[in-house]
Amino acid sequence: MNMSATAPLSDAMRSFIEGLPKTELHLHIEGTLEPELLFALAQRNNIELPYDTVESLRAAYAFTDLQSFLDLYYAGANVLRTEQDFYDMTAAYIAQARADQVRHAEIFFDPQTHTERGIPMATVFAGIARALRQARDEHGFSSVMIMSFLRHMSEAEAFITLEQALPLREQYADLWSAIGLDSSERGNPPEKFQRVFARCRELGFRVVAHAGEEGPAAYVSDALDLLQVERIDHGVRSEEDPALIERLIKLRMPLTVCPLSNLKLCVVDDMRQHNLARLLRAGVAVTVNSDDPAYFGGYMNANYLAVASALALSREELVQLARNGIAASFISTAEKERLSIELEQYARSH
Secondary structure, three states: OOOOOOOOOOHHHHHHHHHHHEEEEEEEEHHHOOOHHHHHHHHOOOOOOOOHHHHHHHHHOOOOOOOHHHHHHHHHHHHOOHHHHHHHHHHHHHHHHHHHHHHOOOEEOHHHHHHHOOOOOOHHHHHHHHHHHHHHHHHOEEEEEEEEEEEEOHHHHHHHHHHHHHHHHHOOOOOOOEEEEOOOOOOHHHHHHHEEEEEEEEHOOOEEEEEEEOOOOOHHHHHHOOOOOEEEEOOOHHHHHHHHHHHHHHHHHOOOOOOHHHHHOOOOOEEEEEOHHHHHHHHEEEEEEEEEEHHHOOHHHHHHHHHHHHHHOHHHHHEEHHHHHHHHHHOOHHHHHHHHHHHHHHHHHO
16 A cells, blocks of 8 residues: 555644545445454354464455455454344444444445354344444444345345345334345356346335446446446446546446445555545545454544545545535435434534
C-alpha cells in the first residue's frame, strides 16, 4: 500500500470525518469477525484452528484476490455455531459502528454459509436480530437485515434458502426487508439468479446485488436489467462503460463502494487510483462502506479517512457521500429526513 504521495489530513479534517454522522449500506456481518473474537468462539465451541495465535491468524489476512479472501472468510465462519455466537459477533460490530458515528446499518448475512454446516436458519436470524434490536432499543441504532444468496452456489439452492427463511419473515419483519447476492463474481453472472430475484420482488423484498467488483461492467447492467436491483454493491467497474455511467447518473442508482476492500483485494493497486472521486464528481450516487472490515483493515471512519486523504476530497464532498448513504438506505422517508437534518446541522456547525 503505497501512500507516500498522499497529503496528510489536518487534525481538523480528521476530526470532522470522525464525527460525521454516517450510514453503512454494504457490510457483511461475517466479515466483522475479528481474530480475537474468532479465537474466543473457537475455544468456546471446542473448534481447532489452523493458527496457533491471534497474530498468526492476522498474518494470514494477506489476500491475492477475492477468492483467496473468501476461502479464509468461510473457514473463519466455521466458529459460529450458536445463537450467542451470532449475537456476540453482531454486538461487536455495532459497538465499532457506533464509535464511528454510524447511525444506521444495512447488514448482509449469508445463511448458506451456516446451513451448509448444519446450523439452523433460525439460529442465524435469532442471534443477529437480538443484537440489532438491543442496539435499536438502547441506543437508537437502526438497521436492516439483507439475506444474501451465495452466487457460487446454484439458483436452485438459493430457492431452497428462500423457502427455509420465509417462515421466519413475520417474526423478523421489523428488520428483514431485503435480499442480496454476494460471493464469487467471476463465472456467476446476474442472469444465473434471474428467477429467484423475480420471486423475491414478488414477495415484496427490496433487492440489491454485488456487481462490477471483479466482474465486468456488463454485470452491473445485467443486475439492473435482469435482477431489477435498487442498489449496486461495489460497481466500481461501471466506469468501463460510459453509457452505463450516464445511466447510473440519470437513475441516481446508488453504488455501495468499499474503498479499503478494493485496495486489499487488488481491485486498485493504490488508493490514489480509486475512481470514487471521479464517480462522485460526475454525479454518480456513490457511498462509502467497509464491506468485511475485520479482514480489510478498517471500519467506516478508516474508509472515509483513506479516501479523503488519497483523493483530496473536500468537506462538501464528504458530506455528499454521507447524504448519498442516507438517500440510498431502506428506511422510511421520516427517518431519512431525521438523519438528513442531523447531518446538515453537523456540516454547518463544523
